[in-house]
Amino acid sequence: MPELPEVETTLQAIKLFENETLSSIKIHNPNLRWPIDININKKISNKKIHKIFRRAKYLIFDLSNYYLIIHLGMSGTLRIMNTADNYFKKHDHVELIFKSKKLIYNDPRRFGSIHITKSYQDHSLISNLGPEPLSDEFCGEYLHNVVINSKTNIKNFIMNQKNVVGIGNIYASEILFKSSINPTRIANSISRVECNLITKFSKNILKKAIKVGGTTIRDFFSAEGSKGYFKIQLNVYDREDKKCSKCQNTIKKITQNQRATYFCETCQN
Ligand SMILES: [Zn+2]
Structure with missing residues (x-):
């Protein structure tokens, strides 16, 4: 997608x-x-x-x-x-x-x-959307104000377009790894400091992917069109049973809300 x-x-x-x-x-x-x-x-x-x-x-x-x-x-x-x-x-x-x-x-x-x-x-598709992840509005203070009312897991929370738009399944796993937050945690347990980390790494990771994507612009001018996912370096996503880049323990895969989640149990609390 x-x-x-x-x-x-x-x-x-x-x-x-x-x-x-x-x-x-x-x-x-x-x-x-x-x-x-x-x-x-x-x-x-x-x-x-x-x-x-x-x-x-x-x-x-x-x-x-x-x-x-x-x-x-x-x-x-x-x-x-x-x-x-x-x-x-x-x-x-x-x-x-x-x-x-x-x-x-x-x-x-x-x-x-x-x-x-x-x-x-x-428009019905747009009127209920949350803030843009790269905007100043998506900051630790905003996120903390909304997580405190939610009992869903934090991974599902950041993928919900009403809370913030544009964070898909791959990026959600990567953002939570960088933030050292276990994806199964209930949203209302996420501290203000952790909200700062989530918003910071959301921006970092998305910006990096956009930068990589910039190099593919020429593909739009050929009959081939674009070439799928941008190859940002993935730390956890699709790396089940491989070694964590931080602690060398094994990356775990679980299913949350019918979607695959990857994380390191040692690094993410
Ligand atoms: Zn680890």
Whole structure:
């Protein structure tokens, strides 16, 4: 699944469409997770894109009277091609066509979605989201104020988009390892100092992944599209029975909320 760093890198790559006029939208298959509005072309073709930005894992295009929201779901990618190119790939569902280039939405599993809305802040997918992990709002004080009311485990807590957006399964394990916090701990037992660690390492790890992703931007300009996960160095994730980099004990794998969690019992209390 594309995580926040992958979406941020996609954003950087597609920003070249800012201030361009969207000529039209070609829909080959409207049946994504939710069907695409059949009037989409009428609503936004021939409109200028003022800005493209990200909220959580949503890419948002600001057109004059509408916002176009794209979510990549489990397997969605965007790639940039020349408008004149006649090359297609299987699962190319939507094309946003501009004067000289086009942006193609490809999604084999079709869990992604494309929406049109007048106000993105009020859109049902966005209105209840928590703060951005890289924003100043996501600080130890904020986190401590929300964990004290929660009885779920801390790993599940930081993966809940209402508490903070953009922390997926891989990053959650890595953040808690760096913070020396056992992922099975109940959220309301996490101290203010530990909240500082979680927010600090969330930012560090996501920034590192975005930096690695920056080097893949050129892939967006080829027919290959992006190439899956960014290879940040993983300390615990997918390292069951391997040695902990800090203490040499064995990394343990457990299941929490139907998702795999990896941690070191010695280093994480
Ligand atoms: Zn260890």
